[in-house]
Amino acid sequence: MTDAAALIRKCVLCGFCNATCPTYLLTGDELDGPRGRIWLMKDMLAAPETPPSPRVLRHLDRCLTCLSCTTTCPSGVDYAQLIDQARAHAEPSRPWAERLARRALTGLLSRRRLFRAALHVGRLARPLSPLLPARLQSLLAMVPAHIPPAGAAERTNPPAPANPTGRVILHLGCVGPALRPSIDDAALRLLTRHGLQIIVTRDAGCCGALHQHLGQANVAATRAAATLAQWRSHGPVDAILTTTSGCSSVMKHWADPLADKVRDISEFIATLPTLSPTIPPGTAVAWHNPCSLQHGQRVFSARELLVQAGFTLHDVAEPHLCCGSAGTYALLQPELSGQLKVRKHTHIAATGARILASSNVGCLTQLTSPDWQAVHVVELLDWASGGPCPLVK
Known part of the structure; x- marks a missing residue:
């Protein structure tokens, strides 16, 4: 891991990052922008024996880790690694x-x-919400009205084709299959249609991305090692795929040769032959590219895939700004997350589209609305090439 001091020295304090930082945009506080947070990190890491103050923790916690700043930064500051190191340093000092x-x-x-069991409990507890503290009320508000059962990807392995065109791993994570099992099921159908042999690593569990972003470095490393061991046990593969871009954004940076094989599902599908669309062209779709794809991985293939499949794409205004989901951010910072959610919902509504497509389950959960249906890009690609329609009528 790169020394934090070396990372900080790359920052020339130009402030370009503040122009694209969602939290600085909302609060106008210099310490809620990347430049201000780097100042705080520099002071904190220069005095490692002194516990960080509540003020420092507050501003570090307000960071979404959306990495819009890294896209903007002319000096190439690796802010992702810097904020992860700072949070890991600060975590033991918390109450x-x-x-x-x-x-x-x-x-x-x-x-x-x-998590699936907790969702069922939360759904039953929603009528008691007015009697609970504000933080618990905000948590219960995020529990979906319908908790889907485990999907096919979580239950069975697809049969290997007689002459497979390739061999891939589909990594099942933790939150995604519990909230939206239809996403991985659509990925299975789509990959099968391309003639691939698919290994579903449903027992690998969480990759550790959630822990890493909360400063729990040791647990994150343990989770990463367990995931890599699970992948390695299946032998050589052409690619390791995930339908959750927040996971692939972290997994791609592991110091292991297998990490070089990690691909977001849309990134991999873009390398395969185009399937002929089976639906009438022209269906309007609003497109939201998650921060973990556009900033964390610099991947933009999903939009072009939807266009090739016959959908009419409408770009959402301020596409570089985070929707406010950001892993656990919506749970731990509900006020700022809520403001970003309202801002993004306003821009989606302005497109007039009745379908919103994205490629991260957190974004889909955050951007759900009665005014449109939020679906994963892989569900639309599956539908366009012969799969079931993902839209609820």
Whole structure:
């Protein structure tokens, strides 16, 4: 891991990053922008024996890790690595009750079956919401009205074709299969249509991305090692795929040769032969490219795939700004997350489209609305090439 001081020295304090930082845009506070946070990190890491103050923690916690700043930065500052190091340094200094709550949150979200059970409990508890503290009310508000059962990808392995065109791993994560199993099921159908042999690593569990962004570096490293071991046990593959761009954004940066094979599902599909569309062209779709794709991975292939499939794409205004989901951010920073959500919803509504496409389950959850249907890009590609329609009538 690069020394933090070397990362900080690359920053020339130009402030270009503030122009594209969502939290600076909302608060106007210099310390809520990347440049201000780098100042705080520099002071904190220069005095490692001194616990960071609540003020420092507050501004570090307000960072979405959307990485819009890295796209803007003319000096190539690796802000992702810098903020991860700063949070890992600060985590042991938090009050024990706060650390316990954060550990409980990642423990819940990173265990698929436990998380699914918690969703059912939350749905039943929603009528009690007015009697609960504000933080719990905001948590219950995020619980979907319908909790889907485990999908096909979580239950069975697809049969290998007689003459496969390739061999890939489809990595099932933790939150995605519990909230939207239809996404991985659509990926299975789409990849099968391309003649691929698919290995579903449903037992690999959480990759550790949630823990990494909350400063739980040791747990993140353990999760990453377990995931890599699970992948390696299946032998050589052409690619390791995930339908959750927040996961692939982290997994691609692991210091392991297998990380070079990690691809977002849209990134990989773009390398395959184009399938003939089977639906009438012209269906209007608003496109939201997640931060983890456009900033974290610099991947833009999903939009072109939808155009090739016959959809009419409408770009959402301020496409570089985060929707406010950002992993656990919507749970831990509901006020700022809510403001970004309203801003993004306004821009989506302005497109007039009744379908919103994205490629990260967190974004889809954040951007759900009665005015449109939020679906994963792979669900639309599956539908366009012969799969079931993902739209609820």
